[in-house]
Amino acid sequence: MISYSFPGKVVLVTGSSRGIGAGVLSAFAKAGATCVLHYWNDPAGENRKDAEALATQLRALSSAPQVHLFAADVRNAAEIESLMRQVKEKCGGLDVLVNNAGIIRDRTLKKMTLDEWHAVIQTNLDGVFHCCKYGTEILRDGGRIVSIASVAGLIGFHGQTNYAAAKAGVIGMTRVLAKELARRQITANAIAPGMINTAMMGEVKPEMLAEYLKMIPAGRFGTTDDIANAVLFLSSEESGYITGQVLPVTGGWV
Numbered sequence: 001m002i003s004y005s006f007p008g009k010v011v012l013v014t015g016s017s018r019g020i021g022a023g024v025l026s027a028f029a030k031a032g033a034t035c036v037l038h039y040w041n042d043p044a045g046e047n048r049k050d051a052e053a054l055a056t057q058l059r060a061l062s063s064a065p066q067v068h069l070f071a072a073d074v075r076n077a078a079e080i081e082s083l084m085r086q087v088k089e090k091c092g093g094l095d096v097l098v099n100n101a102g103i104i105r106d107r108t109l110k111k112m113t114l115d116e117w118h119a120v121i122q123t124n125l126d127g128v129f130h131c132c133k134y135g136t137e138i139l140r141d142g143g144r145i146v147s148i149a150s151v152a153g154l155i156g157f158h159g160q161t162n163y164a165a166a167k168a169g170v171i172g173m174t175r176v177l178a179k180e181l182a183r184r185q186i187t188a189n190a191i192a193p194g195m196i197n198t199a200m201m202g203e204v205k206p207e208m209l210a211e212y213l214k215m216i217p218a219g220r221f222g223t224t225d226d227i228a229n230a231v232l233f234l235s236s237e238e239s240g241y242i243t244g245q246v247l248p249v250t251g252g253w254v
């Protein structure tokens with residue numbers, strides 16, 4: 001892991017109780033950032049337990065980061081507006097917003113239900129819009145927005161009309177935000193991961209995974225550390241002249 005330092009910086013990673021989000025937030029925690037751990041408080045309350053367990057782990061790191069937990073559904077604009085208000089009250093503002101929360105509901109166009117279409121668009125595209133809209137109200141000048149898009153938003157995959165459309169939308173949004181926010185020295189970039197080993201990958205059929213693996217020159221699936229390294233780079237002070245870009249992290253696939 002490359003060594004970065006974010007002391008005094010407040011970082012919010014959406015969907016950070018597990019998967020890529022947890023990996024990214026952990027990397028920021030090791031780099032001394034004040035961490036806002038965001039999760040979705042599902043009716044069963046299981047996610048809160050995962051979020052609390054991760055917060056305990058992070059607080060025990062030698063960097064002893066402050067970790068604040070907040071629950072919100074990214075699909076719900078009012079909840080995200082309230083989340084950002086609470087982050088402002090508790091942490092004084094925000095320096096880095098990582099839009100990570102996302103879902104897949106794969107099915108061919110012919111079989112895809114309207115519910116599956118809307119679920120993915122509302123979470124993966126509307127959710128990023130809500131976080132950017134209300135997040136930029138508390139983001140300090142010189143701040144960073146990094147959105148986790150997908151290689152699917154660049155090249156498209158069978159069975160992912162909803163997902164590819166949402167991720168391509170995030171990439172488009174990123175390019176606009178780079179222009180609109182440049183006067184505040186805020187950068188906006190996207191990362192396009194290939195196949196990363198998380199629970200989401202478990203939702204892809206094994207025969208599809210085998211096909212994908214053959215197409216990855218690096219000969220392996222990615223890890224959450226691979227993504228965290230890219231996010232920390234784009235969030236660092238040194239990358240202040242990089243904005244409106246999409247960085248594929250794919251092992252050479254795209």
Ligand code: NDP
Nearest residue numbers: 015019020040047073074100101102150193195196198200
């Ligand atoms: P996981 O399924 O492991 O994690 C998804 C995260 O999103 C969870 O923390 C979940 O929260 C959160 N989330 C889902 N719905 C909502 C919602 N309505 N409101 C708030 N949070 C929500 O997925 P990954 O870690 O693999 O994926 C993270 C991101 O990376 C996604 O945007 C995904 O599209 C993208 N990506 C992943 C790839 C991969 O191969 N894994 C490849 C390319 C892109 P909770 O746990 O509380 O439900």
